[in-house]
Amino acid sequence: MLPQRRSAQDAATFRTPRRVLVVDDSRMQRRILSAQLTRAGYEVIEAGSAEEAIAICAEIEPDIVLSDWMMTGMTGIEFCRIFRGMDRSGYGYFVLLTSKNDKNDISYGLESGADDYLPKPVNGMELRARLAAGERILTMERELQEKNRMLSSTLRELQGLYDSVDRDLTEACKLQQSLVKERYRSFGSAQVSLMLHPSGHVGGDLVGFFPINARRLGLYGIDVSGHGITSALMTARLSGYLSGSSPDQNIALIQTEYGIYDARDPAELAAFLNALVLQEMSTDSYFTLIYADVDLVSGRVALVQAGHPYPAVQRKSGEIEFLGTGGMPIGLIDDAEYETITTQLAPGDRLLLASDGITEASSQHGLLLAEDGLARIMRSCASLRGPAFLDAFYADLEKFTGGQLSDDVSAILFEFDGAKQNAD
Known part of the structure; x- marks a missing residue:
């Protein structure tokens, strides 16, 4: 047997x-x-x-x-x-x-x-x-x-965990994208368009806008250091500080004695946010900020640049100017000082606030786009407006990098066509 x-x-x-x-x-x-x-x-x-x-x-x-x-x-x-x-x-x-x-x-x-x-x-x-x-x-x-056998078993378990995390990140991506409630809005003779492309499921960039009062608008771009879940959670927290749907919770806004809203000076807002982050958030993350207070009637812009790339103004003539002198990121050091700079937009001018995922994008030969490349793309898209401008801008950026963008990409485009009608 x-x-x-x-x-x-x-x-x-x-x-x-x-x-x-x-x-x-x-x-x-x-x-x-x-x-x-x-x-x-x-x-x-x-x-x-x-x-x-x-x-x-x-x-x-x-x-x-x-x-x-x-x-x-x-x-x-x-x-x-x-x-x-x-x-x-x-x-x-x-x-x-x-x-x-x-x-x-x-x-x-x-x-x-x-x-x-x-x-x-x-x-x-x-x-x-x-x-x-x-x-x-x-x-x-x-x-x-x-x-x-043990390795195969472990890999199967890890694959299951990865699939679970991947599903969660896909849902997180939807939630993060929902933070940008409006990608475009017209204000009569001015319009705002937003662009946000994370490099992964979720990212550390955030863009948005909110009304200050009947004639002024707040525009902001945030870029949290690093990538992934930690950065995305921080952007979600920061979005609550600059909420357009809850002005009483928006730290950029202050209510006057007459019951109407005004806004903090941009440099004051950056300093206030810096102190708030260092006091309330126990994290090693920091972020860059670009914030602009735009007058829809006069075209006057007051803005603060806190570590973000230089804002670009494209005049009606096609000439491009870069504003600002730099500035410290938010959440790095106590008592950091910030500067408010101003510019005047004339009818036909546009303001572009771009993240460093654009200016630091690299070609296949290792060349950075930088300000010169950004200006070149803006000129190539000059005939387009609103979301069409940003779509063409992103397509040119992808072409420059050979489709190998490694960082989150975000931008705010403000186009001014003249004084807002019937403004208070």
Whole structure:
């Protein structure tokens, strides 16, 4: 009666004694080898032919096979080839027994799939030494197999976690995009357009606008350091500080004694936000800010640049000017000082507030877009307006980088066509 076939798990974790299949058409040779192996502590199975051995191997998985080379019917070489093609849960160590001593014959046997060979008649000490070497190989193979099994299991678990995180990030992306409630709004003879493209599922850029009063508008761009979830959470927190739907919670707004809203001076807002972040947020993150207070009637712009790229004004004539002198990011040092700068927009002028994902975009040759490249793209898109301008701008930016944008990209476009009608 044949021993029961082992499961894959049993084969990977079995313990001694090893199971050895002895294949020889000489009953005497089988008995001699079996006696030697049994005394050495092995579990022995005998087969009188290669055909019988194949049937045994189909039912069980011997750890080691000792097969005579020359046998009636199928030879040991032919058996070895079939053995190597059998479906097994683990490796089987195959030793050819032969009276051949020609090196070419030995090489042929090893090339056919045998792991080792023993000359006949078999010396007991040499047999045990060769099998000990085979056992070491089997042990290493089984250990590697078990480690691979554990690794595969771990990778499946990690893939499940990744898929879960990926689904969560996809939903987070939708939520972050919803923070930009309006991508475009017309104010009669002026209009605002917004662009936001995270480099991953979620990003650290945020753009928006809010009414200050009947004739003034607040525009802001934020770029939190780093990428990913931490940056996205911080942008969500900051969006509440500059909310257009809840003016009583907007830190840029102050209510006058007459019950109407006015706005903090841009430099004062940056300093206030800097102190607020350092006091209330326990984080190593910081962010750059561009904030502009725009008068829809006169075209006057007051703005603060806190680490953000230089604001660009494109005049009706096509001439481009860059404003500002830089400034410290928000949330880096206590008592940082900021400066309010002003400019005057005439009818037909436009103001672009862009993030460093644009100015620091790199071509395939390692060249930065910088202010010169930004101005070049603005000129190429000069005939377009509103969202169409920003779409064309982004397409040109992608072309410049070869589609390899590595940072979040955001921008605010304010276009001024003249005094707002019926303004209070």
